[in-house]
Structure formats: structure tokens, C-alpha cells
Amino acid sequence: MIARLRASYAASPSASVGASIIIALVILTAAAPLYSPYKPETMDFMAPLSGPSRAHLLGTDNFGRDILTRVLYGYQISLAVALGSVGFGMAAGVTLGLLAGYFGGALDNIIMRPMDVLMAFPAIVLVVALTGFVGREIAVMMLAVAVVYVPIFARVMRGAALECVNELYVEGARARGASHLRLMLRHILPNAIPPVLIQASILMGIAILLESALSFIGLGTQPPDPSLGLMLSEGRSFMQQAPWMVLVPGLAISLAVLGFNLLGNGLQALLNPARMAR
Amino acid sequence: MQLARYIAGRLLLLLPVLFGTSVLIFLLLRLIPGDPAQVILGLRATPERLVIVRSELGLDLPIHQQYAQWLGKLLAGDLGKDFRSNEAVSELLRVRLPVTIELTLFALALAIVVAVPLGIRAAIRPGGLADRAAMLLGLLGISIPDFWLGIMLILLFSLGLRMFPSSGYVRLESDLVGNLRSFFLPALTLAVGLAAVLVRMTRAALLEVLERDFVKFLRAKGLRERLIIYQHVLRNASIPIVTVIGLQFGYLLGGAVIVEEVFSLPGVGRLIVSATLERNYPVVQAGMLVVALLFILVNLATDVLYGLLNPKIRGDGA
Numbered sequence: 001m002i003a004r005l006r007a008s009y010a011a012s013p014s015a016s017v018g019a020s021i022i023i024a025l026v027i028l029t030a031a032a033p034l035y036s037p038y039k040p041e042t043m044d045f046m047a048p049l050s051g052p053s054r055a056h057l058l059g060t061d062n063f064g065r066d067i068l069t070r071v072l073y074g075y076q077i078s079l080a081v082a083l084g085s086v087g088f089g090m091a092a093g094v095t096l097g098l099l100a101g102y103f104g105g106a107l108d109n110i111i112m113r114p115m116d117v118l119m120a121f122p123a124i125v126l127v128v129a130l131t132g133f134v135g136r137e138i139a140v141m142m143l144a145v146a147v148v149y150v151p152i153f154a155r156v157m158r159g160a161a162l163e164c165v166n167e168l169y170v171e172g173a174r175a176r177g178a179s180h181l182r183l184m185l186r187h188i189l190p191n192a193i194p195p196v197l198i199q200a201s202i203l204m205g206i207a208i209l210l211e212s213a214l215s216f217i218g219l220g221t222q223p224p225d226p227s228l229g230l231m232l233s234e235g236r237s238f239m240q241q242a243p244w245m246v247l248v249p250g251l252a253i254s255l256a257v258l259g260f261n262l263l264g265n266g267l268q269a270l271l272n273p274a275r276m277a278r
Numbered sequence: 279m280q281l282a283r284y285i286a287g288r289l290l291l292l293l294p295v296l297f298g299t300s301v302l303i304f305l306l307l308r309l310i311p312g313d314p315a316q317v318i319l320g321l322r323a324t325p326e327r328l329v330i331v332r333s334e335l336g337l338d339l340p341i342h343q344q345y346a347q348w349l350g351k352l353l354a355g356d357l358g359k360d361f362r363s364n365e366a367v368s369e370l371l372r373v374r375l376p377v378t379i380e381l382t383l384f385a386l387a388l389a390i391v392v393a394v395p396l397g398i399r400a401a402i403r404p405g406g407l408a409d410r411a412a413m414l415l416g417l418l419g420i421s422i423p424d425f426w427l428g429i430m431l432i433l434l435f436s437l438g439l440r441m442f443p444s445s446g447y448v449r450l451e452s453d454l455v456g457n458l459r460s461f462f463l464p465a466l467t468l469a470v471g472l473a474a475v476l477v478r479m480t481r482a483a484l485l486e487v488l489e490r491d492f493v494k495f496l497r498a499k500g501l502r503e504r505l506i507i508y509q510h511v512l513r514n515a516s517i518p519i520v521t522v523i524g525l526q527f528g529y530l531l532g533g534a535v536i537v538e539e540v541f542s543l544p545g546v547g548r549l550i551v552s553a554t555l556e557r558n559y560p561v562v563q564a565g566m567l568v569v570a571l572l573f574i575l576v577n578l579a580t581d582v583l584y585g586l587l588n589p590k591i592r593g594d595g596a
Contacts (some may be wrong), residue, residue, distance in 0.1 A: 113294065113295075113298065114298060116295055116298070117298035117299050117302055118302070120295060120298075120570045120573055121299075121566065121569070121570050121573070122528045122529060122531045122535075122569060122573065123529075123532055124532040124533070125531075125532055125535060125547075125550060125565075125569050128535065128550060128551060128554055129306060129307075129554060129566060132554030132555065132562070133306075133307065133554070205420075205421070209423050212423055212425075213423065213425060216425050216539075217539050218555060219551070219554065229423075229425075232425070232429065239429065239432075239433055239437075240433075246426070246429050246430075247430075249426075250423065250429070253426065254418075254421050254422045254426070257420075257421040257422075257423070258418075258421040261420055261421050262417070265417075
């Protein structure tokens with residue numbers, strides 16, 4: 001077990017560190033209700049704006065709520081949005097990209113031109129408009145970010161599928177009479193998926209940034225729910241008396257995003273060693 | 279002549295994208311639940327008034343006619359009126375667009391000035407100090423949320439050291455130095471993410487060119503390394519670098535939305551956010567359209583620069 005871990009660390013230190021950060025965050029976050037002495041909305045009126053202490057390891061906010069607890073629960077929202085948006089975006093994008101790359105021709109144009117249009121909007125503008133008008137629930141945020149991700153996944157998948165479609169093993173399977181569906185799902189998809197997974201890791205990080213940005217400007221998670229972006233925006237009014245109110249959530253966001261970026265970079269290095277060796 | 283044809287070809291390709299963009303923006307705000315007439319009237323709404331406002335907005339027409347009407351007005355330069363203040367949206371944008379453009383250009387300049395030389399140094403000596411600095415910038419720059427970085431810069435440079443104002447905007451015409459001072463921290467905030475991407479791209483592009491045969495040939499010829507890098511390698515590596523700058527401009531526009539909010543700069547991004555919060559449809563529509571248009575135009579400019587840098591691309595006639 002340890003030998004295997006050591007081997008995978010040697011193969012890609014970046015991916016291992018990234019994966020470790022993410023796994024640790026997921027476990028700490030999921031288990032938070034089991035070990036945290038506070039609830040995210042518990043207010044300690046005796047200790048508002050108090051600095052790090054034994055009772056409150058990372059200090060409290062203006063309502064005396066424990067910041068560490070709120071960060072842990074805030075991660076639940078961040079990770080849920082990241083997972084949901086990448087899940088939806090990948091499902092739709094991979095399907096569209098696979099169809100476009102496999103069939104080509106008119107279908108390719110029908111699928112990809114609208115994707116170009118979607119790509120003509122900066123992500124945050126599209127997400128702001130969608131959440132602003134549809135609603136500020138977590139599900140809406142997930143779907144709004146997913147809308148941004150569909151064209152990205154479609155493009156990556158299409159490119160990868162194009163590279164596979166004329167390979168000998170695909171030709172062979174076709175000659176043996178495999179159906180279109182079988183060719184796509186059994187032969188092209190597994191071979192074309194690695195770049196999609198790299199993209200997925202990086203987009204998870206970006207989703208966390210987008211969720212916190214949305215909550216920061218008031219279009220995402222609503223108070224009193226603990227979202228990292230919301231904590232930051234609430235902390236701004238107190239940043240001179242209680243700098244930990246803005247320091248902690250910001251570092252927390254950066255750590256999670258860093259984890260996903262390291263994982264993505266590492267996977268890229270593993271899957272494409274020639275390019276990284278230079 | 280060929281370049282002119284190339285540009286004309288690119289412009290022609292723009293039309294379907296522009297059309298699609300306009301349809302998307304139109305549909306986005308039409309298909310979303312909620313009645314604009316209700317929003318405009320608020321508490322003053324009566325069934326009769328709702329009918330009047332709906333017909334004023336053209337909301338009682340079939341959807342394709344609504345689109346045609348909206349597009350017609352758009353092409354005539356009429357972007358509609360602000361629901362709240364009744365001001366012309368085009369006037370709102372005229373005032374706010376320069377702020378966003380100055381912010382993004384300032385950030386772009388800062389990013390290029392730092393990232394390109396650093397990327398070059400990193401590529402010349404892989405594993406060296408510059409290379410490690412480049413890696414660090416490349417990783418942290420894309421992981422740190424820009425709005426948090428902005429807050430930290432305010433905390434340090436404005437509230438702590440009192441070197442820069444923490445918010446607000448000084449007009450360029452009234453006070454150049456004051457203007458640059460008010461833009462410096464926001465531009466720096468926005469620049470970091472771009473610099474991260476740019477430094478990686480510059481490094482990778484240079485490394486790729488450095489391996490080509492012509493570089494070995496020039497070295498064998500005894501040309502000075504500096505000359506090889508700055509005269510030959512950089513020119514060949516410039517295409518991917520320019521592409522990244524062009525593509526990233528869109529992200530700068532997106533980032534501007536958040537950074538304007540942090541530093542209370544009166545730009546288009548903040549306009550879109552506040553209009554979204556109060557469901558001010560015409561303002562959001564026009565703001566999104568302008569942002570998308572800018573993005574598309576920058577991509578076009580990138581393509582044209584491509585043509586200038588690489589005769590091969592231009593020769594294809596596109």
C-alpha cells in the first residue's frame with residue numbers, strides 16, 4: 001500500500017499533492033457535523049469578532065459565529081456546486097462533442113456553432129444573468145455554471161474524438177460490423193476521455209471560484225448559509241478590526257482551487273509525459 | 279491585398295456568431311420566469327396598467343416579432359431605457375464603458391510587462407530561479423480568487439500603508455495621476471490571473487521553438503544567444519502568446535465584473551450586477567451584448583494580428 005502510494009507520488013508529485021488536498025478537504029467537510037463543537041449558525045454573543053483562541057481556533061465573526069465551522073460547512077456548498085456543475089456540464093458536453101466528432105459534417109456544425117456562441121460570453125457574465133433572473137438556490141448555481149461548461153467539454157471531447165475516429169482499432173471494429181453506438185461508447189469514448197478528465201479537474205476549481213464570486217456579489221448563496229464567498233463579503237466591513245474574517249475564507253477558497261489545479265496539472269503531466277519533460 | 283481579403287473573410291464569419299449571440303441574449307431574458315411589466319410597476323401594478331406596460335414593451339407580440347422589433351431598434355442604436363431611471367441605456371453605457379476598458383487595458387499591460395519577460399527567462403534556463411518564480415505565479419495566480427486578492431491589496435496598501443485609494447474613481451480628463459492611482463490596485467488585482475496563464479504559455483511556446491532545428495543552426499553559425507532569442511525565437515513563439523492574450527481578454531472582462539465591485543469602480547460590470555439584482559432587463563441585455571461584442575471584436579483583432587505575424591496563415595485566404 002505504502003509502496004504504491006510512493007510510486008504514484010514519484011510519477012506525479014503534483015497530482016498526488018492535489019489529490020491529497022482534495023481528499024482531506026472532502027473528509028474533513030463531510031465529517032464536520034461529527035466533530036465540530038459548533039453549528040455554523042451558532043452565535044456566541046459573548047465573543048463577537050474575537051481572534052483565534054482555544055475556543056475558536058480561527059476566531060469568530062461579528063455575530064460570534066465560529067469561523068472554522070463556517071468554513072467547513074462552506075466547503076460543502078463549494079464542493080456541491082463544483083461537483084454538480086462539472087457533472088451536468090460533462091454529461092451534456094461529452095455527449096454533444098462525441099456526436100459532433102464522430103459523425104462530423106452537418107451534425108458537427110449544428111452542434112458546434114451554438115457552442116461557439118455560448119463561448120462568446122465571459123463565464124461570470126452568463127452565470128450572473130442566469131442566477132440573477134432564475135433564482136439563487138444551489139441547484140440554479142450548479143446549472144448556470146454547467147451551461148458555461150457544456151461548450152468547453154464539447155470542444156475538448158470533439159477534438160479528442162476526431163483524433164480517435166480514424167484509428168485502426170476503430171476501423172477494425174467497424175469492419176466487424178459494430179453499430180455507431182457501440183463504436184462511440186466502447187471504442188472512442190474510453191480512448192478520448194483523458195483530456196476531458198484533466199479539463200474536469202481544472203473546471204472543478206473554477207466552479208469553486210465562480211460560486212464564491214457569485215455569493216460575494218450577492219447573487220449566490222444567501223445568508224445565513226455559510227458560503228466562503230459570502231463570508232468574505234460579510235467580513236469586508238470588519239476587516240480592520242477582525243482581519244481573520246477575510247483572511248480565512250480567502251485562504252480556504254485558494255486551498256481548494258489549488259488542490260484541483262495541482263491535480264489537473266499532474267494528470268496532464270502523467271498523460272502527456274513528452275510535452276512536460278521539456 | 280491578401281490581408282484585406284483575409285480580414286474580410288473573418289468579418290463574414292462574424293455574422294452568424296453575432297446573430298446567434300443576439301438571439302441568445304434575447305431568449306435568455308424572455309424565457310426566464312417573471313414578468314418585466316410586473317417588475318417595472320411593482321406595487322403600483324393593476325391589471326390595466328400591466329396590459330399597457332406590456333404593450334409598450336412589445337411583450338404582447340409573438341416572440342419572433344418581439345425579437346425582430348428588438349433587433350430593429352438595436353441596429354438603429356436604440357438600446358432601450360433603464361426601467362428605474364428612464365435614462366437611455368446607451369447613455370449609461372457611454373459613461374461606464376471607458377472605465378471598464380481602461381481597467382482591462384491597464385491590467386493587460388501590467389500582465390504582459392511582468393509575465394512575458396519572466397516566461398522568457400524561465401524558458402532560457404529551465405529549473406532556474408526565474409523558472410521557479412514562473413511556476414509559482416502560474417499556479418497561485420489561477421488559484422487565488424481575484425476578489426479576495428483585491429481585498430487583501432486594499433487592506434495592505436490602502437488601509438495599512440495608505441499608498442493608494444481603497445475605492446472610488448477619478449476621471450481621466452480631470453486628473454491623470456489621480457486616475458492612474460485609482461486604477462492601479464484594481465488593475466493589479468485583475469492582472470494576476472492573466473499573468474499566471476501568460477507566463478506558462480510564454481514559457482511553453484519558447485521552449486517549443488528553442489528545440490527546432492533552425493535554432494541549432496543559428497547557434498552553430500555562432501550567433502549570439504541574445505540575438506537568437508529576441509530576433510528569431512520570440513518572433514516564432516509570438517503566435518501562441520498573442521492567441522492567449524486575445525482569448526484571455528474575455529476573462530479579463532469577466533473578472534472586471536467582480537473587481538469593479540470590490541473597488542467600487544463605476545464600470546459596465548458593476549452596472550450589469552446591480553441591474554441584475556434589481557431585474558432591470560434592458561440594462562442587463564445591453565450590458566451583456568456590449569461585453570459579448572467586445573469579446574468577439576478582440577478575437578477578430580487577434581485573428582488579424584495572427585495574419586500579420588504569420589504569412590502562412592494569411593496565405594490560406596481564409
